[in-house]
Structure formats: structure tokens, C-alpha cells
Amino acid sequence: MGSRRSARIIALQALYQIDIGNKTIEDVLTFDWLDKEVNPPALDFARGLIIGTMGKTALIDKKIVTQLEHWDLDRLSYVDRAILRFSTYSLFFQKDVPDTVVINEAIDLAKMFGTDDSYRFVNGVLDGIRKSKDSNQQFVSGP
Secondary structure (H helix, E strand, O other): OOHHHHHHHHHHHHHHHHHOOOOOHHHHOOOOOOOOOOOHHHHHHHHHHHHHHHHOHHHHHHHHHOOOOOOOHHHOOHHHHHHHHHHHHHHHHOOOOOHHHHHHHHHHHHHHHOOOOHHHHHHHHHHHHHHHHHOOOOOOOOO
16 A cells, blocks of 8 residues: 555544544644554655644635535534545645545545445545636635
């Protein structure tokens, strides 16, 4: 498994733990909860995803909500929400990662960790976000 795939899995697990209220961001960034050794580049990439996503959660959630039809963000599964959050962060703030890679990785993770329909849902939401991004509807700095 590639270093960045491992990092995305770690970010998914960390954001999940934060979202369910089990851990704080400080807790997850120690990575002492990992059950195996992970190479430093993967931990660095995961750390960037976690910190970046948590630092922009309000803006990211606004982008996600614009793509939800008849759904509320709080009704999403924790796994789907975590994948959507760090993937949306990647789409807007990780300029060195192509959008197609971000979406394909999110789909793969949704297939691995989500429900049977998660990957279709994640794909639809992220594709809508990508299209809105391509239409120059960028983030507006918030408070």
C-alpha cells in the first residue's frame, strides 16, 4: 500500500475518532493509537490532512452541504463524513494532488470502510464540489 493511501486511512481513522468525541485533535496527532509502525512521510501527510481539515472544518462543511440533496450533514455516517471532509480539504488546499486522484482515493476508501452505497454517494458529492471549484466558486475567508 502506498504511503499516501496509508496516510489517508490514518486521517480517516483520526477524524472519525475526533467526530465521535472519543479523542481530541491533540490525542490523535500523537499517533500512539496506531497498531503498527508507519513510515514518517505517511505520518507527515496524515498530519497535514488532519490539521488542515480540522482548521477549515466550518468552510469544508459549507461546501459539502451545498452538494447534499435532502440530507443533513449530521445524518451522514461518521466514515462518509470524514472521507468527504479530508477529501474536500485536499481538493481546495493540496495543490500538488490532482482532483481525480483525490476523488478516486475517496471512492476506494468509501468502498473499504463505508456501506455498500457509500462510494457512490462520496463520488457524487465530491464530483459536485470539484465542479463548483472549477466554476471559480472558491472558499471565502471566514472568521
